[in-house]
Amino acid sequence: MIGEPGNWNPEKRVMNTFFLAAYLAFKETWRNRGRFLLVSMVIALIALLVLFIAALGEGLGNGNREYISRLDAQLIVFLDKSDYIISASRLDQNSLREIRRLDGVESAGPISASNTAILLLPSTKVQKVSLVGVDPNQPGCPPVLEGRVFRSGNARETVIDRNVALRTGIKVGDIITIRSAQGTKDKFYSLKVVGLAAGQSFFFQPSIFVSPNTWEQVRPKGEAELNNTVAAINVIAVKMQNPAQLEAMKQLLTSQVTNIQVADIPTTINNVPGYSAQQGTVQTQAVFTLLIGVLVIGGFFQIQILQKVPQIGVMKAIGSTNAMVGLASVLQIILVTVIGVAIGGGLTYVFSLFFPPTIPLVFNGQASAFAVLVLLAIGPLGGLVSVFYAVGIEPLKALKLS
């Protein structure tokens, strides 16, 4: 008796559907491995491109924000209406004193930045750096990895970014010379390297750190500023006793100190001139590459489904369920995508070993993992149409072709 066909228990049926779909997906892919490998290679190239773009975005972003993102502070105080642009902000010692007195402020440090200090090497080569003036051991001063921090006051001492050391061969104990325009004349200053800090790129250049007084003396100045004695402060980094009370502290600062505006670290980074535009550009590139990936994969699987109409018709005519046929298509797409992304990841790793250090690529685990997740989605996304198409194929097709 036929009774109720397909009456084995539901759990068993689901398992059978899954295993059969996996079996068919694997067999088909394996027996056509040349063709599917080609698709995987396309996915691999897209993965390579996207991972590099992500790394480039990270690298470029780092060049802009590294110093700020590593600050031991939660808030940055700017001059009011400076639009959170560091170079447009000017604060004075009074503001610094007022901030240091506020309840909840653990410490606060001045940051003075000048972005055109030039370092003269024994040869005629120059290395552009950001010259940053900060109070030793206050927020704004980077942790010293090797050697010691510079002394405050007029000491001609500096802590340099390790990247400067790497690029130039300068060591702790060396004397460096910086060239700095003073009004209309070029002047030269000697600084003793007393310590090394981790990477501290700022405005796209590696940084060297000096005390505020030293900074004021050696920074490039226009004619009008030549007689300044007190260091101009661009912004003030504030370290809070309780970082959880960010909003409350912001309000306290703006109400107690006149003529300032306050930003947290992410806001400060986003307002670094060009940073948002640059990240936007990079992200757009990544999105378009992914989109192209979706279209390419979608196109391929659609064409292959069209070629498979008779075969799928036969499958259904002999009693395959739509669920099984659809699942087999999905599993196949996932298989091909996973292989492609794996190859792409491997290629990216190999290539990254050979890339010159001057190209700002930073492979950040989080960003790469996110890119990989998105990449894994492009296959199923692109193949979606073809899966629906496969499910919709009429079994009658198998007979009509005879």
Next chain:
Amino acid sequence: MSNVALEVRDVVKSFQTDTGIINAVDNVSFQVHSGEFVALVGPSGSGKTTMLSMLAALLTPSSGQIIIDGVDLARMSEKQRVALRREKIGFTFQSNNLIPFLTALENVELMLRLNNRYNRAGAVRSAELLSRLGLGERLANLPGQMSGGQQQRVAIARALIHSPTLVLADEPTASLDTERAFQVVQTFAGLIHENQRAGIMVTHDLRMCKYVDRVLQMRDGKLVKIYEDRKEIDALGHGE
């Protein structure tokens, strides 16, 4: 007398076309018993494929009943019809019969896998059946590596391996030369008889009728004649 595997009662299938309604199958009734091999013949457009599609539960009749193993197809849900196709029906098609990425053996085993009846014994039976069909050396070949006749024989094995009630074959010999065609149909008939299946074969080639028990002749959707007499059937093959 063996039991009735298939009963077709007053079946009509009409299609709406630009020129009006046509009855592709027009009031057809017949029975097929287990262990019986029947040929469905008729000129082009006479409704053979339409009939076969309805028997396979791929197409619903406009009116009338189709009863397989005692159950009316009209009373089944779509899900049950899919299950019916994989459990109770064996199929061979004219072309594109086999799943191209599965070997001969895997194509046959697929029918068991679909029914969740695949096991070592099933694998052995599949291989034995293929050997009986003369494909013992071809188990690991992909369809693309086999001739049309060999593929057709694999399809026959697939149509029989799961012990279906009804075996349907649409033009199984269309792509074969005469010599091969005779061999294939003869083996097919032998297996149907031996395993007590009910078999229906659509064919253009009346010479193939010498291996069947009855011939149903259609014209313009109607079942115009049933040949049951051995002599008459054999005469068909020599006559036209």
